[in-house]
Amino acid sequence: MEKTSIHGMWSSRMAFILAATGSAVGLGNIWRFPYMTSDNGGGAFVLVYLGCIALVGLPILMSEILLGRHGRRSPVNALTDLVRELGASKGWISIGWIGMVAGVLILSFYSVVGGWTLHYSWLYISQLLGGNGITDPGATFTGLLSSPGELTLWHAVFMVLTLGVVALGVEKGLERAVRFLMPALFVLLLTLVIYGATTGHLGEAAAFLFKPDWSKISGRTFLDAMGQAFFTLSLGMCTMMTYGAYLPKGVSIPQVGVTVALADTGVALMAGLAIFPIVISFGLDPQGGGPGLIFTSLPHAFNAMPFGIVYGLLFFALLSVAAWTSSISLMEPATAYLVERAGLGRRAAAAVVGAVCWVAGLATVLSFNVWASVRVPEHLRVIGGKNIMDMIEFVSNNLMLPLGGLLIALFTGWVVKQTLLKDELGSLSPAALSLWRWLVRLVAPLLVLAVLITPFLLD
Numbered sequence: 001m002e003k004t005s006i007h008g009m010w011s012s013r014m015a016f017i018l019a020a021t022g023s024a025v026g027l028g029n030i031w032r033f034p035y036m037t038s039d040n041g042g043g044a045f046v047l048v049y050l051g052c053i054a055l056v057g058l059p060i061l062m063s064e065i066l067l068g069r070h071g072r073r074s075p076v077n078a079l080t081d082l083v084r085e086l087g088a089s090k091g092w093i094s095i096g097w098i099g100m101v102a103g104v105l106i107l108s109f110y111s112v113v114g115g116w117t118l119h120y121s122w123l124y125i126s127q128l129l130g131g132n133g134i135t136d137p138g139a140t141f142t143g144l145l146s147s148p149g150e151l152t153l154w155h156a157v158f159m160v161l162t163l164g165v166v167a168l169g170v171e172k173g174l175e176r177a178v179r180f181l182m183p184a185l186f187v188l189l190l191t192l193v194i195y196g197a198t199t200g201h202l203g204e205a206a207a208f209l210f211k212p213d214w215s216k217i218s219g220r221t222f223l224d225a226m227g228q229a230f231f232t233l234s235l236g237m238c239t240m241m242t243y244g245a246y247l248p249k250g251v252s253i254p255q256v257g258v259t260v261a262l263a264d265t266g267v268a269l270m271a272g273l274a275i276f277p278i279v280i281s282f283g284l285d286p287q288g289g290g291p292g293l294i295f296t297s298l299p300h301a302f303n304a305m306p307f308g309i310v311y312g313l314l315f316f317a318l319l320s321v322a323a324w325t326s327s328i329s330l331m332e333p334a335t336a337y338l339v340e341r342a343g344l345g346r347r348a349a350a351a352v353v354g355a356v357c358w359v360a361g362l363a364t365v366l367s368f369n370v371w372a373s374v375r376v377p378e379h380l381r382v383i384g385g386k387n388i389m390d391m392i393e394f395v396s397n398n399l400m401l402p403l404g405g406l407l408i409a410l411f412t413g414w415v416v417k418q419t420l421l422k423d424e425l426g427s428l429s430p431a432a433l434s435l436w437r438w439l440v441r442l443v444a445p446l447l448v449l450a451v452l453i454t455p456f457l458l459d
């Protein structure tokens, strides 16, 4: 009998692809990728980012899925079993702990931004019902950020939605929802790219995205690009490991890994090609857009387009859904762990994780208003000037995820037995298997290490 997970199993290969793509495609692609590109000066950042996806992201994505599928339990317990089986050091179990802590930190701010997308959906609904609408996008966005009450409310709504699905178990509803919502998001993005082309600025936008300006590059660029690569593929915090635990044995891991990585990268690049023409055509600066970039630029376009209000509603509603399918995956590892470890029911476990993340998210809420002046002293390298939310993001995305990924790569590459790897990656040709193995053993760890260290030497 094939070993299965007590939490349930994906019903098919397609179900896993949808769930893993649902996890990968989210705010990271449509909100974070464009503004990280904007803040880091464009093309050079994108190029480094694509390199990180191919050389580090994809090999580690495959590693996570295979470790999860072999263990069939939540990350800490799967690693505990594996370490025992291999007679390896218990220290490797820390990968699971780093992952769970990173998950809580990421979900804390992810849910606040998810709340922004709900708020914007609501603004378009009320405009359709005859309300005022977003006449001055800049003012609407600053208004939202300056109101702790409103931010907290939408953060709570988003967290309850997330927790609700996790409490029900991931197979139900979610599989079906992603099946048509992800394609819908894709079509909407494509329409926006086409709209962007009509502004006549598509060429400039493409140049900004793809023509590297090496003078803009610093040690920070590499750290940001590596962090973004991990964040966007949901790597380094054992989310993909957890989803792998529910993956049926016959499915080819390389195949699903490549599919998920391509879909995620495609959506990010499309988001860039949709947003920057609009930014340029409305006379906004493509550089230094910050976290408000899509919330202040896209409403301009929606105001100018025919049926723009309906379009705005659809866009932010689908972005909420994309964020939702990702936040569910952020909550899953810790929830599964509590079920296994504390004997909690799924609902209680999800409620506990949700409550912890919601409270932690209040720090992000306050970082935009009451605590806005709390900043890292300017003279410090790399992190100088960051506010509380920036710091939470920096520590989780740029440090913890790459560190988690580094350990996962080393563990898979050097500790796990080759027979196990062959068994899990059976569909690879011997040449491809050894290419993957060397990426995981040497290339990925060295690149991640270099990226973690250089900013502190160069900047």
Ligand code: PFF
Residues within 6 Å of the ligand: 023, 024, 025, 026, 027, 028, 029, 106, 230, 231, 232, 233, 234, 235, 237, 239, 240, 326, 327, 329, 330
């Ligand atoms: N990959 C998601 C995004 O791009 O929005 C964010 C994310 C989800 C990161 C799950 C990490 C994770 F475990």
Ligand code: NA
Residues within 6 Å of the ligand: 023, 024, 025, 026, 028, 029, 231, 232, 233, 234, 264
């Ligand atoms: Na992503």
